[in-house]
Amino acid sequence: MTEIANVTVRFGGVVALNDVSASFTQPVSGIIGPNGAGKTTLMNVLSGFVRVTSGSVSQDGTDFLRLAPHRRARWGLRRSFQREEIAGDLTVFDNVLVQADNAPGGDRAAEVSEMLAHVGLADRADKMGRDLNSFERRLTDIAKCMVGTPRLIMFDEPGGGLSVDETKQLGALILSIRDKTGAQVLVIDHDVELIRAICSETLVLDFGRRIAFGPTADVLADPKVKAAYLGTEEVTP
Amino acid sequence: MTRLLRVTPSGAAGLAFAAFAFLAIPLLAGKLWLSVFTSTACFAMACSGVAFMYARLGMVSLTQVGLMGVGGWVMLRLNHAYALPFEINLIVAGLVTMVFGWLLALPALRLRGLYLALVTLMAAGGLEIIFATFQFPNGGEGFWGVKTGSAGAFRRPALAQSAEAYFRYTVALVTAGFLLIEFHRRLKPGRAWALIRRSEAAAMSAGVNVTLYKTWAFGIAGLLAGVSGAMLAGSLGLLDDATFRASESIMLFALAVVGGARYWLGVVIAATLYRILPALLNNWGVDADLSFVIFGAGLLHAVITAPDGIAGQLGDLLRRVVRRPSKDTPEDRPKDAPA
Ligand SMILES: Nc1ncnc2c1ncn2[C@@H]1O[C@H](COP(=O)(O)OP(=O)(O)O)[C@@H](O)[C@H]1O
Ligand SMILES: [Mg+2]
Numbered sequence: 001m002t003e004i005a006n007v008t009v010r011f012g013g014v015v016a017l018n019d020v021s022a023s024f025t026q027p028v029s030g031i032i033g034p035n036g037a038g039k040t041t042l043m044n045v046l047s048g049f050v051r052v053t054s055g056s057v058s059q060d061g062t063d064f065l066r067l068a069p070h071r072r073a074r075w076g077l078r079r080s081f082q083r084e085e086i087a088g089d090l091t092v093f094d095n096v097l098v099q100a101d102n103a104p105g106g107d108r109a110a111e112v113s114e115m116l117a118h119v120g121l122a123d124r125a126d127k128m129g130r131d132l133n134s135f136e137r138r139l140t141d142i143a144k145c146m147v148g149t150p151r152l153i154m155f156d157e158p159g160g161g162l163s164v165d166e167t168k169q170l171g172a173l174i175l176s177i178r179d180k181t182g183a184q185v186l187v188i189d190h191d192v193e194l195i196r197a198i199c200s201e202t203l204v205l206d207f208g209r210r211i212a213f214g215p216t217a218d219v220l221a222d223p224k225v226k227a228a229y230l231g232t233e234e235v236t237p
Numbered sequence: 238m239t240r241l242l243r244v245t246p247s248g249a250a251g252l253a254f255a256a257f258a259f260l261a262i263p264l265l266a267g268k269l270w271l272s273v274f275t276s277t278a279c280f281a282m283a284c285s286g287v288a289f290m291y292a293r294l295g296m297v298s299l300t301q302v303g304l305m306g307v308g309g310w311v312m313l314r315l316n317h318a319y320a321l322p323f324e325i326n327l328i329v330a331g332l333v334t335m336v337f338g339w340l341l342a343l344p345a346l347r348l349r350g351l352y353l354a355l356v357t358l359m360a361a362g363g364l365e366i367i368f369a370t371f372q373f374p375n376g377g378e379g380f381w382g383v384k385t386g387s388a389g390a391f392r393r394p395a396l397a398q399s400a401e402a403y404f405r406y407t408v409a410l411v412t413a414g415f416l417l418i419e420f421h422r423r424l425k426p427g428r429a430w431a432l433i434r435r436s437e438a439a440a441m442s443a444g445v446n447v448t449l450y451k452t453w454a455f456g457i458a459g460l461l462a463g464v465s466g467a468m469l470a471g472s473l474g475l476l477d478d479a480t481f482r483a484s485e486s487i488m489l490f491a492l493a494v495v496g497g498a499r500y501w502l503g504v505v506i507a508a509t510l511y512r513i514l515p516a517l518l519n520n521w522g523v524d525a526d527l528s529f530v531i532f533g534a535g536l537l538h539a540v541i542t543a544p545d546g547i548a549g550q551l552g553d554l555l556r557r558v559v560r561r562p563s564k565d566t567p568e569d570r571p572k573d574a575p576a
Contacts (some may be wrong), residue, residue: 086435087432101429
């Protein structure tokens, strides 16, 4: 369970998160909101790149905010970036191995191979990072998040720039994470389609405030949520 | 294990070049040139340190030649103070300089880019002043060990008393230095460095202790500088503070970029330009300052058209000539080269 309690983040005059609380209990949960709503900021709080002005965060009872970012990763936190960060001069295998290198665990190479096979990159393990297309980069990111006994995995707009088919494949992969690794997953997106397809519960942010939280179907039917999305191109319901 | 010991084409070429230098140069070169080649080898080792920091971590260090001075100072001091074997002095000189490298890393961990370069340059300036003020030990009394008149004797390694043997000894150490970097690159630190260069946030999210691995890199560069400075001291028997001015560190870094910081060949080219070009110009009766003009043009060329340096361009050329279009494995790329 991921507990976010009264988190407020200010950047100078900008209130990026305003007293946000939510407790995620489902294997795959979503965070949505229009651009600038504070989604990435919330993820950066969890990663340790942004300090909260007030509030607290914990995962299964462990207080996160005391740990340095790399210690959070060792503890089991994983994340992808909105613009994926794959090292161009490492192979796909090594890009995933870095994460396993720095996590407790036994046979790292075997685990990396297993996860690469799971995401469907087994035949591209020796390809250099710089030679990957955007979907292969996403898949590498997912494999990377899955190695080294993760506990909480966060994806920042994983569907960005992907085709409909690729997004479907990505959704299925994300849904498989819990069974494969036991980790809880948070998916951030401003596009509601992926979230609707894979997240059982969803938090909606707008201008840094929580405007809805609960089962995804209920949340997406909420008039306040519809209003927040009104006039933006992502609207679909 | 197989990964660690796999020899890439570029690596094989590097080892072949080292073997050639080891076997042939002492036979071909006269006394004067052999000394130039020995010091070129020393600067190649120091240059491999800055080149690897730049190519693998994107960090600009402008203290390397100053750190060579530290290694040389320790070597001379120990040589004149105690009767320890050369190898012990060499190790101590390397380790002391490594610690200096770590000290340099302290501010570096908070700074990047231009600010980091400036801080390392200030450190080089500080060392320049210290060397100019106190000079290098030559067998005198006291802590600084400097006396007027002729210098005390320098004890070379038992294995390498002659100039020829000392050159070979240096080449073997330089090769070991290159391999040290290459092994690191293929193991956990190399993966961590590659990710740090891509993005520190991504590295931290992957559990990489960015502070530790940056410090580690500074330590390796320091070690290489220390050993190379000590070897230079052994080659000449005494050192002059003018060798270790801050401007020399800038020059060595710039030449690493011109040569191609990612490749062993780039480092060799850099050291050759640094040491041999001025000597050649001298030989031809041309003002050696002309080399600055040539270096400046080379740097402009590298910055504008050849970010992978001369070695990168040679590699591209070679690939165009020996085209193997059926394979697109990383082995085809000399990017796997040391340094
Ligand atoms: N490091 C920062 N410094 C100042 N303002 C920031 C910073 N990061 C985010 N913001 C601001 O916080 C708000 C939320 O941004 P963000 O969390 O990136 O939104 P989202 O990911 O939902 O699109 C925006 O107004 C953004 O400009
Ligand atoms: Mg965002």
